Amino acid sequence: MTTASDLSRVAAIIGVDESDEMGHVPHKSSMQHHAEAADNALRDAGLTLDDVDALFCAGVGTVSVAEYLGIVPKYTDTTSIGGSSFLAHVEHAMVAINAGLIDVALITHGEAGRSTRARAGRDATAAGSQFEAPYGMIGAPVAYAMACSRYMHMYGADRVRQGMADVSIATRKWALQNPKSFVNHPTWIGPADVGYEDYHESRWIAWPFHIMDCCLVTDGGGACVVVSADVASNAKKNPAWILGSAEGHDHQIISQMPDLTRTIAYQTGPRALEMAGVTHDDIDLAMIYDSFTYTVLTTLESLGFCGPGEAPDFVANLRTGPGGDFPMNTSGGGLSYAHTGMYGMFLLIEATRQLRGESGDRQVEDCNLSLVHGTGGELSSTATLVLSNS
Amino acid sequence: MTTQPPAGPPRILPTPTQENDFYWEKCHEHELWLRSCNTCDETYFYPRDICPTCHSRDTTWVQASGRGEVHAYAVVHRPPAPAFAEEVPFITALIKLEEGPILPTRIVGVEPTPDAVSIGMTGQIEFEDASETISLPVFRPN
Numbered sequence: 001m002t003t004a005s006d007l008s009r010v011a012a013i014i015g016v017d018e019s020d021e022m023g024h025v026p027h028k029s030s031m032q033h034h035a036e037a038a039d040n041a042l043r044d045a046g047l048t049l050d051d052v053d054a055l056f057c058a059g060v061g062t063v064s065v066a067e068y069l070g071i072v073p074k075y076t077d078t079t080s081i082g083g084s085s086f087l088a089h090v091e092h093a094m095v096a097i098n099a100g101l102i103d104v105a106l107i108t109h110g111e112a113g114r115s116t117r118a119r120a121g122r123d124a125t126a127a128g129s130q131f132e133a134p135y136g137m138i139g140a141p142v143a144y145a146m147a148c149s150r151y152m153h154m155y156g157a158d159r160v161r162q163g164m165a166d167v168s169i170a171t172r173k174w175a176l177q178n179p180k181s182f183v184n185h186p187t188w189i190g191p192a193d194v195g196y197e198d199y200h201e202s203r204w205i206a207w208p209f210h211i212m213d214c215c216l217v218t219d220g221g222g223a224c225v226v227v228s229a230d231v232a233s234n235a236k237k238n239p240a241w242i243l244g245s246a247e248g249h250d251h252q253i254i255s256q257m258p259d260l261t262r263t264i265a266y267q268t269g270p271r272a273l274e275m276a277g278v279t280h281d282d283i284d285l286a287m288i289y290d291s292f293t294y295t296v297l298t299t300l301e302s303l304g305f306c307g308p309g310e311a312p313d314f315v316a317n318l319r320t321g322p323g324g325d326f327p328m329n330t331s332g333g334g335l336s337y338a339h340t341g342m343y344g345m346f347l348l349i350e351a352t353r354q355l356r357g358e359s360g361d362r363q364v365e366d367c368n369l370s371l372v373h374g375t376g377g378e379l380s381s382t383a384t385l386v387l388s389n390s
Numbered sequence: 391m392t393t394q395p396p397a398g399p400p401r402i403l404p405t406p407t408q409e410n411d412f413y414w415e416k417c418h419e420h421e422l423w424l425r426s427c428n429t430c431d432e433t434y435f436y437p438r439d440i441c442p443t444c445h446s447r448d449t450t451w452v453q454a455s456g457r458g459e460v461h462a463y464a465v466v467h468r469p470p471a472p473a474f475a476e477e478v479p480f481i482t483a484l485i486k487l488e489e490g491p492i493l494p495t496r497i498v499g500v501e502p503t504p505d506a507v508s509i510g511m512t513g514q515i516e517f518e519d520a521s522e523t524i525s526l527p528v529f530r531p532n
Binding site: 124125127129130131132133134135136137138139141142145146147149150153203204205206207208209253254255256260 | 401402403404405406407410435436461462463464465466467468469470471474477480482483484492493494495496504509510520524526528
């Protein structure tokens, strides 16, 4: 029987890119972002749409995207588990490659999160619609805020607040070094370079979250090309090899979360690291889904980078920012670079660029191994990847 | 005790399913009923036919005491949907019921500020008559 570690280095990411315009793009639809990103990522890989034999999308289905692009995939997967979906797609592509079914997988994302002209309808009979929505428990901020209140209660509100401020500001400092960040976009309102005081004085969205605890809402798209080892070995650019991967979910709606202070990353993190044969100390770059500052704190603990309640100390003094010894979310993250709705794709893009040494001013020195971790839904699903440039 | 619904635009209200008609009928009578498993004795929320703990299909309904404590909460300032524009700020909460399960709800009868509520605060479920057929359980701290 195949074990997880047998899948290590079976596949690699050889192409990534965003859509042409990011941030505030009122003149483009979600599908246009999908298509532009797909075209750009394939060019980055040195391939074309004619080379694609598998398509992966989340939210919008592969049937729609394949039709729009004019491709006929022989392997198709619309696994939609929230913002972590695209990391799970990487694992699924790897498995299909290992099975010999495909060689070139295209994963696309596009979401006019800021400028969409249509909102998805709700299933009125779903558990969330029945039991949470009538109270105003709608959308991520309220759900994550309630989870954060529990974490503050357990570990001390003041020190947790400080940790949240550190994550917010350190991430903003990275964003200032990324030309594609929304905080560098002409339509950005307010100061881009901010400090602790700005954080504490920023307005409330849902206590305990200030607006600076919450991700952006932007337009954009991204795509990622995952290929077999044979294709990767002839790639135009240095591949990001998939050493480890794992996915999981333990609830959908927040009131069903088994423990508000721990995500299923406590399973997917260790499994991905074990498959890769590496430890936390080996990681040069952490790309951690930052829908909210609290998401980062609970995720670092759940992944095992530190113990329960220790994350505020772990991130203290802007340790995760530029010049710190634990570089994290160097793109500027969902908090300050881009967050279209399902942000996970953008974690893959930045990790791949860092592993290739393409991240410009924000390039992490000697960046050879990255842990990339997505969280979806209401802290519901996670997917963890370990990527290496050798 | 009945809580008056807030004035304002149309509410977002549940659409009961065949599986949870009983729950909402009992809420309308101002009683809180939960599903309970005859096999593992776990009482659980939300109501569903299969026990989420031991996966038995031998389950029943039990009436809850309505007593519980605050497990987590948020003070919502930005309206999460247009229907809530005139209600903010308000407090959403997860209440740990005496019988064990977590109930998502609103906290009523206190100022909508972080300091007005604390985790572990005890209280009682009461009902807000939100429409002709729907009454929503809400939580009033002691």
